[in-house]
Amino acid sequence: KNEVEQSPQNLTAQEGEFITINCSYSVGISALHWLQQHPGGGIVSLFMLSSGKKKHGRLIATINIQEKHSSLHITASHPRDSAVYICAALPPNTDKLIFGTGTRLQVFP
Amino acid sequence: EPEVTQTPSHQVTQMGQEVILRCVPISNHLYFYWYRQILGQKVEFLVSFYNNEISEKSEIFDDQFSVERPDGSNFTLKIRSTKLEDSAMYFCASSVVEQYFGPGTRLTVT
Numbered sequence: 410k411n412e413v414e415q416s417p418q419n420l421t422a423q424e425g426e427f428i429t430i431n432c433s434y435s436v437g438i439s440a441l442h443w444l445q446q447h448p449g450g451g452i453v454s455l456f457m458l459s460s461g462k463k464k465h466g467r468l469i470a471t472i473n474i475q476e477k478h479s480s481l482h483i484t485a486s487h488p489r490d491s492a493v494y495i496c497a498a499l500p501p502n503t504d505k506l507i508f509g510t511g512t513r514l515q516v517f518p
Numbered sequence: 519e520p521e522v523t524q525t526p527s528h529q530v531t532q533m534g535q536e537v538i539l540r541c542v543p544i545s546n547h548l549y550f551y552w553y554r555q556i557l558g559q560k561v562e563f564l565v566s567f568y569n570n571e572i573s574e575k576s577e578i579f580d581d582q583f584s585v586e587r588p589d590g591s592n593f594t595l596k597i598r599s600t601k602l603e604d605s606a607m608y609f610c611a612s613s614v615v616e617q618y619f620g621p622g623t624r625l626t627v628t
Contacts, residue, residue: 452622457615
């Protein structure tokens with residue numbers, strides 16, 4: 410069983426829709442990262458969070474430490490949001506990020 | 519905005535050859551990392567580096583691999599005697615707290 414699981418694996422949306430991507434992890438963590446991987450392969454860090462909620466523009470990330478679950482929400486989705494979104498868990502006292510397999514999002518006009 | 523850069527963007531090499539992948543981390547960052555992503559698979563941690571030495575490495579990071587910070591700006595990953603299965607995207611990252619990733623080097627071993 411993977412230590413970091415994401416759902417769904419693939420997601421298709423119409424422009425303007427509200428998007429939710431889920432991440433569940435089985436390890437204890439000191440932080441959880443949400444990353445965006447563009448079609449060309451480059452990775453951009455979106456959020457690092459250890460509790461509560463963070464917001465940046467149309468993106469919102471939440472985490473529930475007790476339930477070992479995090480969500481990434483995209484409001485008013487746009488075709489340029491099309492990418493792979495990756496959740497990565499950082500256990501305590503280590504540098505080893507544990508990555509999920511990613512959620513491939515396609516937003517159509 | 520400062521960013522992590524990597525060169526080359528694509529490297530093709532023959533099996534058995536040595537390659538050096540280069541990274542320029544963000545200038546005030548203290549921690550440096552290399553990751554690998556085989557096509558179609560998830561990203562995997564290779565190694566972390568702090569204060570001029572390896573702080574952690576994964577089981578993937580065997581004697582075939584080495585890292586170096588040869589000067590104040592560059593951070594390199596050397597892969598000796600490359601194998602077909604070393605073909606992957608290699609990402610460098612740097613951090614003070616949050617990690618910032620470079621655009622990656624696509625390594626193709628033929």
